Amino acid sequence: MSASRVSQILFSRVSHAIRKPQHLITPVKYYSSQVNNYECIKTEIVGEKKNVGLITLNRPKALNALCEQLINDISHAVDHFNKDKSIGAIVITGSEKAFAAGADIKEMENKTYVSNLKHDFIGEWDKIGKSKKPLIAAVNGYALGGGNELAMLCDIIYAGDKARFSQPEIALGTIPGAGGTQRLTRVIGKSKAMEMVLSGNMITAEEAEKTGLVSKVFPSDKVIEEAVKLGEKIASHSQVVVLLAKQAVNSAYETTLQQGLQFENRLFHSTFSLTDRKEGMTAFLEKRPPKFTNE
Structure with a gap:
């Protein structure tokens, strides 16, 4: 069959x-x-x-x-x-x-x-x-x-x-x-x-x-x-950053390259307003696991 x-x-x-x-x-x-x-x-x-x-x-x-x-x-x-x-x-x-x-x-x-x-x-x-x-x-x-x-x-x-x-x-x-x-x-x-x-x-x-x-x-x-x-x-990662990353990948799936790059750039810049971005980089420099608060 x-x-x-x-x-x-x-x-x-x-x-x-x-x-x-x-x-x-x-x-x-x-x-x-x-x-x-x-x-x-x-x-x-x-x-x-x-x-x-x-x-x-x-x-x-x-x-x-x-x-x-x-x-x-x-x-x-x-x-x-x-x-x-x-x-x-x-x-x-x-x-x-x-x-x-x-x-x-x-x-x-x-x-x-x-x-x-x-x-x-x-x-x-x-x-x-x-x-x-x-x-x-x-x-x-x-x-x-x-x-x-x-x-x-x-x-x-x-x-x-x-x-x-x-x-x-x-x-x-x-x-x-x-x-x-x-x-x-x-x-x-x-x-x-x-x-x-x-x-x-x-x-x-x-x-x-x-x-x-x-x-x-x-x-x-x-x-x-x-x-x-x-x-x-x-x-185990920041839920806020995971959401932003998901949105960025979906943008690549649904838009043109230039539109996606612009969207990614804006989302990347926006992470610098997050407590979790500061914690992630500080933890890396201090050689310890980050403690994300989803903020």
């Missing part, structure tokens, strides 16, 4: 894809505590210093198909972690079988153009992508269609070695609608993006790393642990 056909089956018949509940991924070995109860996700505070928010998609029988409730839950959890001053980074993950095997087709089947306009269908996705704190996707298994788009909403993608990525909407008579044609093209280039979008074919984690879609590939049982480690590293 072709890769395109496999993608189509997984994407369009996700509710019948598995016959029994799948085990969730191995828990993070660091300290964790549940912080909220949601219908379609699990949230925890993880890391040795409890400074990383972990969001786990939790619709195992549907391979984490992205229904509206699931997206709303993610958006709410991201907003919650953004407001928590103790959290410096957020990790989003799924199950070992699937990060998210596309949108919930049953939910989408009877929608119309007018209903999409009236209810701002997929508008909640933008709120996730606008997170002020860094988002790290820890992808295992299938990241198809909306699953790939959700991963691309994140600032960094770590993948398990068995992860698979695709945009198979073409096989369902539609196109990607949450950034699949736009973010993917900017990340991996026109030719490869065209190949994925027009064929619906899946690519492996290794291919995704080569094209720049993912940052690093790890054994599947290590990807969440590594994503949390990265989150802890990011969280």
Whole structure:
């Protein structure tokens, strides 16, 4: 069976894809505590210093198909972690079988153009992508269609070695609608993006790393642990400066070189008004770890 056909089956018949509940991924070995109860996700505070928010998609029988409730839950959890001053980074993950095997087709089947306009269908996705704190996707298994788009909403993608990525909407008579044609093209280039979008074919984690879609590939049982480690590293820095750095990189992604350079220069100058910039440089000269206060 072709890769395109496999993608189509997984994407369009996700509710019948598995016959029994799948085990969730191995828990993070660091300290964790549940912080909220949601219908379609699990949230925890993880890391040795409890400074990383972990969001786990939790619709195992549907391979984490992205229904509206699931997206709303993610958006709410991201907003919650953004407001928590103790959290410096957020990790989003799924199950070992699937990060998210596309949108919930049953939910989408009877929608119309007018209903999409009236209810701002997929508008909640933008709120996730606008997170002020860094988002790290820890992808295992299938990241198809909306699953790939959700991963691309994140600032960094770590993948398990068995992860698979695709945009198979073409096989369902539609196109990607949450950034699949736009973010993917900017990340991996026109030719490869065209190949994925027009064929619906899946690519492996290794291919995704080569094209720049993912940052690093790890054994599947290590990807969440590594994503949390990265989150802890990011969280050890000044949250204010991390936000400025994130904005600067996004400017390079979204604007011309000259516009980006000007924006970067202004942000760089602005750091000299921060207590954390003074502390960071003083600590370096005094050969000691900095004590950032996020000011």
